[in-house]
Amino acid sequence: MKKRGVLVLxxxxxxxxxxWDGINQQLLDLMNERARMAAEIVQEKNKQGIxxxxxxxxxxxxxxxxxxxxxxxxxxxxxxxxxxxxxxRQHKSExxxxxxxxxxxxxxxxxxxxxxxxxxxxxxxxxxxxxxxxAGITVLRGGxxxxxxxxxxxxxLGEEGLQIMKEVADETGMVTISEIxxxxxxxxxxxxxxxxxxxxxxxxxxxxxxxxxxxxxxVLLKRGLSATLEEFVFAAEYLLSSGNNQVMLIxxxxxxxxxxxxxxxxxxAVPILKQETHLPxxxxxxxxxxxxxxxxxxxxxxxxxxxxxxxxxxxxxxxVALSDAKQQLNLDEFHTFLQGLRDSGLYR
Numbered sequence: 001m002k003k004r005g006v007l008v009l010x011x012x013x014x015x016x017x018x019x020w021d022g023i024n025q026q027l028l029d030l031m032n033e034r035a036r037m038a039a040e041i042v043q044e045k046n047k048q049g050i051x052x053x054x055x056x057x058x059x060x061x062x063x064x065x066x067x068x069x070x071x072x073x074x075x076x077x078x079x080x081x082x083x084x085x086x087x088x089r090q091h092k093s094e095x096x097x098x099x100x101x102x103x104x105x106x107x108x109x110x111x112x113x114x115x116x117x118x119x120x121x122x123x124x125x126x127x128x129x130x131x132x133x134x135a136g137i138t139v140l141r142g143g144x145x146x147x148x149x150x151x152x153x154x155x156x157l158g159e160e161g162l163q164i165m166k167e168v169a170d171e172t173g174m175v176t177i178s179e180i181x182x183x184x185x186x187x188x189x190x191x192x193x194x195x196x197x198x199x200x201x202x203x204x205x206x207x208x209x210x211x212x213x214x215x216x217x218x219v220l221l222k223r224g225l226s227a228t229l230e231e232f233v234f235a236a237e238y239l240l241s242s243g244n245n246q247v248m249l250i251x252x253x254x255x256x257x258x259x260x261x262x263x264x265x266x267x268x269a270v271p272i273l274k275q276e277t278h279l280p281x282x283x284x285x286x287x288x289x290x291x292x293x294x295x296x297x298x299x300x301x302x303x304x305x306x307x308x309x310x311x312x313x314x315x316x317x318x319x320v321a322l323s324d325a326k327q328q329l330n331l332d333e334f335h336t337f338l339q340g341l342r343d344s345g346l347y348r
Contacts, residue, residue, distance in 0.1 A: 086240040087277045096278045098218050098246050100175045100194050103138045106280035110347055111309040115141035117324040119161035127316045129172045131331050140174040145181045147201045154322040162192035183211035200224050203235045213242025220248045225255045248280040249273055253288030262290025265298055270305040282309040290327045296340045303346035
């Protein structure tokens with residue numbers, strides 16, 4: 001109980017703690033005495049030339065006691081049952097395959113997701129989308145709500161950008177992905193796009209995760225800037241536990257002390273996530289590297305590690321882009337990138 005903000009222990013609580021400490025001390029005294037006797041037994045055995053097995057040591061005894069405790073039905077009732085996560089292979093052994101229109105994400109054939117960092121105009125997005133579609137790409141990305149480090153940077157066109165994406169997608173027949181940043185965006189964005197993206201900065205936005213989880217809209221969840229794989233998996237669990245089974249994961253590099261790349265691509269995340277979860281796993285080579293010159297080998301490595309897809313940013317004229325100008329491929333660079341993947345045999 002509390003008295004004026006100070007925790008006051010009851011007499012019963014104090015008595016139980018005292019008894020607990022006393023039992024602990026008795027156990028320690030008995031273990032020490034047992035170890036002493038075991039040493040005497042070994043000495044006497046050696047004197048007599050007896051080949052009898054050594055007495056069971058304390059470590060082995062503790063293991064036997066633990067086994068006995070787990071078999072005790074009274075103790076088992078008190079022990080919390082280990083929960084099988086909905087995202088785990090233990091819960092679902094087969095791969096989850098998400099189908100949006102005529103595009104399948106997951107399974108045996110990797111996909112490419114491409115498009116500009118930010119939707120800037122209809123002409124800009126249509127130029128990219130048409131080039132993507134002609135190259136056989138069916139999934140178009142583009143940002144309408146842009147979380148930026150500086151409040152003075154371009155924040156996206158909002159609903160106007162989503163409207164543009166819908167018009168372009170209808171014209172080109174592409175599946176669309178765009179980021180939402182708040183539960184307030186859900187109803188609006190759902191009218192225009194096919195797949196919600198939850199960005200790295202919002203991986204720990206649990207209200208957003210639960211709200212998107214209550215929709216039936218496919219969702220692409222990005223790994224947080226410094227998130228462990230366990231934290232990443234639990235963020236996905238928020239989505240599934242709220243009712244949404246159409247979840248994809250995307251590794252986009254993590255923040256380390258390295259300065260030669262924008263982030264550090266954790267390529268080991270791909271096979272680990274594929275092993276531990278049944279969800280599709282993609283890799284964003286643009287944000288993971290921030291360098292056009294190494295995006296192709298990193299994409300090859302991702303596909304070789306088992307990734308279900310690659311995300312890359314493409315802009316008609318990156319020099320004038322309103323966000324992430326240096327890391328976006330122009331159309332010629334993208335075609336070279338795509339051909340490199342095809343030549344490797346990792347992507348068809």
